[in-house]
Amino acid sequence: MLRDRRFGVLALAGLFLGAAPGPAQGPDDLRQFEDRAFVFEVQVPVNVTARDGEPVRGLGPNDFQILDDGEVQEITGFRVVDLDLIAPDERRVIEADYGIPPAARRHFLFLFDLSFSAPTSVGKARAAAQEFVLEHMHPTDLAAVAVQTVESGPQLLITFTPDRAQLARAIATLGNPRLLNLATKDPLGFMIDAPSASIAGALDVGGVNEDIRAMERDLNAYLQVIGNEMAKYEKSYARGQISSWTGSLQAMARILASVQGRKHVVLFTEGFDGRLLFGRQPDFFDQEMHREQEAIDTGQYGRVDTDNRYGNTQLLGNVNRMLNEFQRANAAIHTVDISGLRADLPEEHRTRIVHRDALHYLANETGGALHEDANDFGAELSEVLESSTVTYLLSFEPSTPGEPGEHRRLRVRARAPKSAQISHRMGYYTPRPFDDLHPMEKRLLASDLIAAAAERDDLAIDVLAAPFRAAEDLAYVPVIVEIGGGGLLEGHEPARLPVEIYAYVTDEKSEMRDFFSRVVTLDLSGREDAFGNTGLKYYGHLELGPGSYLLRVLVRNSLTGATGVETAEIRVPAFEAGKPALLPPFFLEEPGSWFLVREQPADQYAKTTVYPFTVNGEPYVPSAAPLVRGDQGGAGAEICLVGYNLGRGDLALEATVVDAQGEPVDGGALHLRERTVTGIPGLDKLVAAFDPADLPAGDYTLTVAVTDPATRLRPANSIPIKVLN
Numbered sequence: 001m002l003r004d005r006r007f008g009v010l011a012l013a014g015l016f017l018g019a020a021p022g023p024a025q026g027p028d029d030l031r032q033f034e035d036r037a038f039v040f041e042v043q044v045p046v047n048v049t050a051r052d053g054e055p056v057r058g059l060g061p062n063d064f065q066i067l068d069d070g071e072v073q074e075i076t077g078f079r080v081v082d083l084d085l086i087a088p089d090e091r092r093v094i095e096a097d098y099g100i101p102p103a104a105r106r107h108f109l110f111l112f113d114l115s116f117s118a119p120t121s122v123g124k125a126r127a128a129a130q131e132f133v134l135e136h137m138h139p140t141d142l143a144a145v146a147v148q149t150v151e152s153g154p155q156l157l158i159t160f161t162p163d164r165a166q167l168a169r170a171i172a173t174l175g176n177p178r179l180l181n182l183a184t185k186d187p188l189g190f191m192i193d194a195p196s197a198s199i200a201g202a203l204d205v206g207g208v209n210e211d212i213r214a215m216e217r218d219l220n221a222y223l224q225v226i227g228n229e230m231a232k233y234e235k236s237y238a239r240g241q242i243s244s245w246t247g248s249l250q251a252m253a254r255i256l257a258s259v260q261g262r263k264h265v266v267l268f269t270e271g272f273d274g275r276l277l278f279g280r281q282p283d284f285f286d287q288e289m290h291r292e293q294e295a296i297d298t299g300q301y302g303r304v305d306t307d308n309r310y311g312n313t314q315l316l317g318n319v320n321r322m323l324n325e326f327q328r329a330n331a332a333i334h335t336v337d338i339s340g341l342r343a344d345l346p347e348e349h350r351t352r353i354v355h356r357d358a359l360h361y362l363a364n365e366t367g368g369a370l371h372e373d374a375n376d377f378g379a380e381l382s383e384v385l386e387s388s389t390v391t392y393l394l395s396f397e398p399s400t401p402g403e404p405g406e407h408r409r410l411r412v413r414a415r416a417p418k419s420a421q422i423s424h425r426m427g428y429y430t431p432r433p434f435d436d437l438h439p440m441e442k443r444l445l446a447s448d449l450i451a452a453a454a455e456r457d458d459l460a461i462d463v464l465a466a467p468f469r470a471a472e473d474l475a476y477v478p479v480i481v482e483i484g485g486g487g488l489l490e491g492h493e494p495a496r497l498p499v500e501i502y503a504y505v506t507d508e509k510s511e512m513r514d515f516f517s518r519v520v521t522l523d524l525s526g527r528e529d530a531f532g533n534t535g536l537k538y539y540g541h542l543e544l545g546p547g548s549y550l551l552r553v554l555v556r557n558s559l560t561g562a563t564g565v566e567t568a569e570i571r572v573p574a575f576e577a578g579k580p581a582l583l584p585p586f587f588l589e590e591p592g593s594w595f596l597v598r599e600q601p602a603d604q605y606a607k608t609t610v611y612p613f614t615v616n617g618e619p620y621v622p623s624a625a626p627l628v629r630g631d632q633g634g635a636g637a638e639i640c641l642v643g644y645n646l647g648r649g650d651l652a653l654e655a656t657v658v659d660a661q662g663e664p665v666d667g668g669a670l671h672l673r674e675r676t677v678t679g680i681p682g683l684d685k686l687v688a689a690f691d692p693a694d695l696p697a698g699d700y701t702l703t704v705a706v707t708d709p710a711t712r713l714r715p716a717n718s719i720p721i722k723v724l725n
Helices: 027-035 119-135 164-173 210-231 235-256 287-297 306-310 313-328 346-364 374-380 382-387 439-452 485-489 528-533
Strands: 042-049 064-068 071-073 077-082 107-113 142-149 153-161 263-269 331-337 390-396 407-414 421-424 427-429 461-465 468-471 474-484 496-506 512-523 535-544 547-557 563-572 595-598 627-629 637-644 652-659 669-675 683-691 698-707 716-724
Touching: 042 064, 042 407, 064 390, 107 119, 107 153, 119 164, 119 210, 119 263, 119 374, 142 164, 142 235, 153 164, 153 235, 153 439, 235 313, 313 331, 313 346, 331 346, 331 374, 407 421, 439 496, 439 547, 439 563, 461 547, 461 563, 474 485, 474 496, 474 547, 474 563, 485 496, 485 528, 485 535, 496 535, 512 535, 512 595, 535 547, 637 698, 652 669, 652 683, 683 698
Parallel strands: 107 142, 107 263, 263 331, 535 595, 627 716
Antiparallel strands: 042 390, 042 421, 064 071, 064 407, 077 390, 142 153, 407 427, 461 474, 468 474, 474 535, 496 512, 496 547, 547 563, 637 683, 652 698, 669 683, 698 716
């Protein structure tokens, strides 16, 4: 983690359109590195495999040595991740329970080349890609989907995500807008389609369903347009197209260097004529080569296309520079030859061999492999999956950080069995200041943190989410996000402060179900001090069906890059079942203590949703992280308890308190003041007071239970609190 918050380690989860390295650093940029301590952590995932391909287990931190540009570094962190210890069918709601850091996760990028591939080949390759997503990926793996064309370069359809449903939808549609149904575009790229999109039947190209056949016709027409554009280029333009193709991939590889963990780029393509790189091979003696040989023998050298015969050194240099960037990015290219998925004309069949030469070169130079059986490349990747089952995650703080954006070479030594192979990243780029990052880099930095679901505390944020019944099978879930003003202003006190807020919710299968996002620009002219003492409170909402979910919230200062990430569990009851349910205790907060901002409706003419936080008809604002004072003379803090189907008779309240270590503590009392009349069948609202008597100052979790004496049913819920003396 960076110790200087002005610098962003580019732990990205995606790629860019035509992205390029940041601008060169001038004297002023370098001076800011000299003025402040610049300390950051580098994480190095290492795989050690025996001669038979099995992972080597049982190594410890003393068995490894890291050299940074030839200088031995002190290993400050060590962790072992063994995927065999996590059952493949474990799909828990709290993905963080896996405990796997982002750097130790495997990342797969499925890249469909739409320029050097026939539409029929691309269409059929989708089935193989989807099969890999659904059958071969481990639950902790992350994957992304992108398409590549000469004209536009790589376009990311889905960022690195564990959501198999969205991945399958992206593969099925390849981004064709006519096949998508997303009313509000996801700014971070986790959702290509509405959350109701299903994996089942998404790619059943052999089915009889007319909707599926219509989808295939539409997609094939979309691919045909791209294919026709590529077919217009004469052979004399091929070198320029390959140069453009490799240039955009080189830019993509430069960005992939910032994505934590080992990357496997699975490139679906028919490739290009390898003779343009290497010249004609001796075993490929066609009529054109025969004519060229006659011209050479007769001294008519002007009739010889030297590039075709001997290869183009400039083009080969471009390709090698691209491959070098992939090597630096710790990314292996696995080329999948999809030309076998279509019926060739006789002359087309003859060129497939030289196309495979180019594909083999791309893969071999980055540590990947050429897969000729496109229908079953997942089985061919089994060796890669097996060798990366055990990952040793090493961490160090560079003794000499270097200049911003500089590439540093790494070497890892291991005390391992003889003939064992060690795989690790070949280097890393030193961080650049946040201001220097490309806008797309900043966006993808945020998506990586959301996917990781790992808390980050550059900014202090607290989250409260509660499901209110909207229909029998649907909950309206208000989400309150509180952001400390001091952290937002740290190091920079602008009159206008832009704050980014992202909230995504995943279900028990790690599938994205809903999201909201907002960039709030605050005018703090003359109010900086007041804002620094309080902060921003934002009100958004989600819509969810019954079930368990994980809410992931990210907040970022758009000027400095300071970021906070918080997760929270949401359990939506099955309201139609009629069982009692209690929402978290809502502590009523005094108005005026926060800068309040409410979400903007997607449709400004849509019917306004009824504000759910009311008691006796009066609205209130609940606290996401209540501060309870012990000097209130026994009056206690006022809270509102909202429940469903709690019972008709007198209700008994009970409060229990546990400390930060989860141990029960004595102290604290809950007193029922009134049971209000809501006028809504099944909905109950209770007003109570919590007195923190005998509780010393500190952090606690308050659990409130409501008991119906008639049925003895006892629903409960909790909220974290801080007691102040």
